[in-house]
Amino acid sequence: NNVQIQKCIYEYQSCLVHSLAMDLSKASLRADSRRVPAGGSVTLTCSVDASADWRYDWFKRQTSEYSKSFMIKSGTAEQNITISEEGTYYCRGGRGDPVVFTEDSNTVTIDKIKRHLKTARITQNPSWIKIFIGERISLTCVISDGDGAQWEYEWRTTSLESLTKITGDWVFYTSISSAGDYYCRGKQKMDLHPTMWSYPIRLTVHSSKPKATLNVDLLSGSGYWDLTCYVDTSPSTWKYFWYMGEIPSEIKPGQDAAASNKQILVSQRGLYWCRGGRGEPVYYTEFSEPMKVGTNQGSGSLVSSPLMTGMVCGNLLLCGSLVLLFIFLLRKIK
Structure with missing residues (x-):
């Protein structure tokens, strides 16, 4: 200057x-x-x-x-x-x-002002790893420390760019296109800035229903058959349903069967089926192949009965002994 x-x-x-x-x-x-x-x-x-x-x-x-x-x-x-x-x-x-x-x-x-970034995460219900086409799945977007606030939610998937929902729940029945990664985030209604996107949760959807398998064993000397049903995918997730007859009619506990879910004991001969089910509403597997218990009539798999064979053989032996005794007595009288 x-x-x-x-x-x-x-x-x-x-x-x-x-x-x-x-x-x-x-x-x-x-x-x-x-x-x-x-x-x-x-x-x-x-x-x-x-x-x-x-x-x-x-x-x-x-x-x-x-x-x-x-x-x-x-x-x-x-x-x-x-x-x-x-x-x-x-x-x-x-x-x-x-x-x-x-x-x-x-x-x-x-x-x-340091912004406390709230985080989003997804919970899956039911939390099955293996999901089949047609099953009902519920995904929920949960915001950490988000209680009491009014939130709007945005979802993004592998096949869907963006979907805005008022509630944090997304319920749907699965299809092939449902497979992929899912993300969510939340935004308070009066806030311009949403949370970060959640970590992805991955859904794998199988295109065909699983099929139940039925095994039958005779409990020796008891007159009962042990029926076992299983589904070869994450067995712990399934409940089992039992049926009898040419047209499957469900067997309820107390109707000639001691039900223990995966296994039942039956004494009545006939045609038996089973299938698995899980979820709400119940998602059913395909029926097992029918098994015919205690008889070789009609179609289905034959389950032989050693008890019945023993009874027949015993009766023949008894008859034979009686015939021999009768012949012996006739000769003695003569």
Whole structure:
């Protein structure tokens, strides 16, 4: 400024007065808020208590007292700028050619409100690993610490770009296109910023129904047959249903069967079937092949009865003994 003043002395007397007035001018900085909301901004206003035609330079340094300052904007005609980062800011005014600057303004320190990012996760019900076409599945988007707030939910899958739902539950019956990765996130109704996307949950959908298998064993000497049904996929997830007759009619506990879910004991001869079921509403497997118990009549698999064979053989032996005794007595009488 001394050089400018000396130049003015030699050129124009009035310029000297003008430059001295500038030297005494100081910029002032104010902010509409000292804290930047998450995802928001703060407006800074720089002003000089003098006539118009000022242009403004804007500076920032980190919140550390000894950090280096750097210019973020230069020569703006507007008194206002918008910032979204924390730090310490100041400004200055300048005008004329060559430019004469005011003193630096006061500093304003802006802090950033630390946003506690809520997280989303997906729960699956039922939580089966192996899912078959046509099964009913419920997915729920759960927001950590999200109780009491009004949330909207957004879902994304491998085959579906985006789906917005009011509730966090997504219930559907599976198809081949249901296979893939599922993501969700939530957003409070009055908030512009959603949570992060959840980690994916993967659904694998098998295209055909599983089929039950029925095994039959005779309990020796008891007159009962042991029927065992199983489904060759995650056995613990299935309940078993039992049927009898050419047209399958369900056997309920107490109807000539001691039911223990996977196994039953039966004494009545006939045609038996089984199948598995799980979920609500119940999703059924295909019926097993029918098994014919205690007889070789009709179709189906034959289950022989050693007990019956023994009874027949015993009766023949008894009859034979009686015949021999009768012949012996006739000879003795003669």
